Amino acid sequence: MPRRYLFTSESVTEGHPDKICDQISDTILDALLAQDPTSRVAAEVVVNTGLVLITGEITSSAQVNYVDLARQKIAEIGYTDAVNGFSAQSCAVLVALDAQSPDIAQGVNKAQEQREEASDEELDAIGAGDQGLMFGFACNETPELMPLPISLAHRISRRLAVVRKTGQLSYLRPDGKTQVTVIYEDGKPVGIDTILVSTQHTATIGDITDEAAVQAKIKEDLWSLVVQPVFSDIDVKPDAETRFLVNPTGKFVIGGPQGDSGLTGRKIIVDTYGGYSRHGGGAFSGKDPTKVDRSAAYASRYVAKNIVAAGLADKCEVQLSYAIGVARPVSIMVDTFGTGKIDDDRLLELVKQHFELRPAGIIRTFNLSRLPSERGGRFYQDVAAYGHMGRTDLELPWEQTDKAALLKEAATKELSGAAV
DSSP states (O other): OOOEEEEEEEEEOTTSHHHHHHHHHHHHHHHHHHHOTTOEEEEEEEEETTEEEEEEEEEOSOOOOHHHHHHHHHHHHTOOOGGGTOOTTTSEEEEEEEOOOHHHHHHHHSOHHHHHHOOOTTTTSSOOSSOEEEEEEEETTSTTSOOHHHHHHHHHHHHHHHHHHTSTTTTEEEEEEEEEEEEEETTEEEEEEEEEEEEEEOSOBTTBOOHHHHHHHHHHHHIIIIIHHHTTTOSSOOOTTOEEEEOTTSOOOSOHHHHSOEETTOOHHHHTTTTSSOOOSOOOTTBOTTSHHHHHHHHHHHHHHHHHHTTSOSEEEEEEEEOTTOOSOSEEEEEOTTOOSSOHHHHHHHHHHHOOOSHHHHHHHHTTTTHHHHTTTOSHHHHSSSOSSSOSSSOOGGGOOTTHHHHHHHHHHHHHHHHO
């Protein structure tokens, strides 16, 4: 009998309180790096009813107006009406920022290797901004090589924003969450068990005032204008047995920061693989690329994706770990969960040969410090909602599969040699 199980992942919309914070943090990062690519940034944001607090540590020669940046991003997300309890122009914005600790700076600005052993001047010029461990993952369940549950949850969240902003469903408000439960048999997705959408909305819709009737209208509209378009190009589709849950409490009128406080870095599973892969615990938003929580997580995704794109595994997880102030990773691990075409130990050797995983090398490979200036002052803020991995709507350097052919060729030689 095939093993049958359910796996669930969730996403949140850009108007979710935590995601508001992530986007403001990364808007600040974009603005600082656009003027000064060497900026050291750890920007944290808190939101609550009528309040935004910007805090953290920043060292930069850039001159930016943090209050204006926050208000502009909040308005872009869609919070422009004070009736919702949170509005771009009426909320209070408080700024409490310090400079980066000099104890950290001395290890980031010159890695231990460069301080001790006259090594590669350029690639050892930057030490890891903190200790920690990062995971990257890829699998062949979707064209973008992401797990199907998180891919679908993000698609539905993005579609909610589209129908709201285009006016197709003008009664929707910015806050929302989605969740998709996929049926698996022997590790392969075969069906959709449950689709859950919780979306903020107006109390009435046109002349519909009864709460039950409002929810019935929302459910009907979401199915036809949000869910069905998402599954138009997906092989695994909902069927008559699929549960479709919408606003299960009965209504979702009070939302955003009025309904719940928000904090930068509180949606790390949404940002990555929806729980399908392990996570090292570090958040991304508001951190400049010397923080390996961010840059090494991108690098590990890049490694895993290229291994799967090369056909060397059906799924692959890569772990990296770092010590603060040290350039070279403390450890590298490759796990293909028994799906590898060559041994994981050999894949590890190929990774060490063909991927630069020191912070300066990652920054150079992906051009992470200069992308905001090259893309009109915005880059990181665009990945701060709807996931940092597997994005087909953005041109992300860590999503490239330019190493796949090289890995495949090296592995083919390895297999040919073994056959002989």
